[in-house]
Amino acid sequence: MTSLDLLFRRDVPLIDVRAPVEFHKGAFPSACNLPILSDAEREAVGISYKEEGPEAAAKLGHALVSGDVKETRIQCWATFIEANPESQLYCFRGGQRSQIACAWLRDAGIEVPRIEGGYKKMRHHLIRVFDQLPPLVIVGGKTGTGKTVFLEPLGNAVDLEGIANHRGSAFGKKIAPQPSQIDFENRVAIQFLKFCDAPHVLLEDEGRLIGRIHVPLPLQSKMKASPMILIEETVEIRTQNIYEEYIEQQWQEYQAEHGPEAPARYADYLLGAVDAIKKRLGGVAHSEIRQLMQEALQSGDANKHRAWISRLLIDYYDPMYNYQLSQKEGRIRFRGTADEAQHWYAENSEELLT
Template identity: 55%
Template sequence: MRDMGQLKRLFLDEAPMIDVRAEVEFAQGAFPGAVNIPILNDEERHLVGISYRSDGPDAAEKLGYELVAGDEKAQRLERWIDFVDQNPGTFLYCFRGGKRSQIACEWLKDVGTKVTRIPGGYKSMRRFLLDQFQNIPRLLVVSGKTGVGKTELLSLLDGSVNLEHLAHHRGSAFGRHPDPQPSQISFENAVAINFLKFTAGRSQGSLYVEDEGRLIGRIQLPQALQTAMKMAPIILLEDSLENRVCRIYQEYIVCQWQEYSLRFSDTAQVHFSEYLYTAIDAIRKRLGGVAHAEVRKLLQNALESQKSGDFEPHKTWIKPLLQDYYDPMYSYQLEKKADRIVHRGSLKEILAWSNEPTGFTHG
């Protein structure tokens, strides 16, 4: 499993994996699809760590066996076995491929359940994925004003990575979802795996990504990816202001409200209002005091109408926000990279261009 080809196959096949590290370790960084069923929970790991530092490895291992015995051991075994039964071909790992994964595999073997242990553990897999950023696929950056439908276009193009989806954030002041973003490390792992999947079996072609800044919410794009995106050719998606207002309304109001309703139920209105006010206030300085006050008042009126089931008034503040804030800001940014634009047009026009037998995606 230390062979790079085997690690690559592991991620390409989306192999089922049990991560036996403690919860706190898993939260700091994990792989898509891996399930966290610790052999030592956070508190137990902490106690074993103290013992290791004060009394040495033998004492620490002895304490670990004492902490996870009887019913505790039986419960953990049961959870591992349930997962393996439902997911044939399961792999298992700890941080470095050491004692925790070794003991877990031995316990499973004792009860007749076989899993494959990953030598080097999480650390070796993480190092392998980080190496993918040293060989990023050739990129084509999808750019365009706010609300033109870049995410929709990405979903229709052959070969794309939706960075905002992986970061669980739409990338603007209004981009956060009710549920938190993944950890920085988990995001990087997911992006690297997407790169692997794109390049598998391909000798040419470009990978489409959306034009992003350094940050997507609190997630930072890896430096190598930032550099590659800054040098990549751009395709510019265009649409009318009216269509953009409707799209923003649908994505950031209608769909977002559904998320908040599911997440918060009876208090959804309070949390949804807080989300929108916080986003508006975050761009107050760049909007200017007068414009900010006007947009905020329109938002307040829209939220009041929303209470009676009428969401349409939200469009009254979305339109001026696009015209007076997002569009001028985007035009300024686009001027600095206009020489990189290789094609521009509507969604249909860009899709037709992308399917031509010549061009950046095929050479």
């Protein structure tokens, strides 16, 4: 196990001194962006480097970050380190920005480890995790069977939808935005590092996309070749599961976030989702389901919500999943209800991969 493995597995607090624009493109979960140069300062230094060379750029950087500005940035780092004594610091490549930051801290009487190679080396380390994945067990099942709930209590499961902040369906969009593609990959890789001692890791069956997030290709390939536990439930149970998650829970989230605007925004979310699959539903089915949805939204009647949910499952989700499942039959090790699957997994988890 490498030092970077340990750093990520232990969620070591990290000071990222890159500019905010770099940080927002991709970062690590335990990192705090405390830049040595603002976006504007970084841009100015970059222009100077191209036009006048490295010495002029370095001189400009020191001029821009001097006096009170310099002291404020040192104090920000010092405050973070005081609150997080195990902190480590890095810039993009482990070059001048992190070297200067550590030197300034040293002058202030504070020592902090600097990560050699910086963000670039750390990012490449995590990318390689996807080429060395542990054995996987996939939990599949039609929409609403409770796959996520099945995985929640297990200590060796990676919640791809949770990390992607999307439920993975046409209606899966959440109020908060999805992370960047790089952030998603970094977080998933770190989860796999944390489970490197487990005999296998469980994942919910996913397609190549979770919302706008791409599942990394090596992970897709591994998932497609891994054994599966298939959860099966009646349409009635699945309808109720979806009602609780997408109607009751989601409505509460919209109320908390949007207040008086919640009804209109929530209606836009549901109607927009069904409109997005109009072509695949077909014009007649789309029109009928949309009408049921509008009646449910206007009345607030739980049974009317269940009516459109049930219709959507039968007309749209189930035929699509039945086709997908026909290509996975040979990988299924167990099929049954969520409760039956829990009991079976508890008794057979060690033999799953034999």
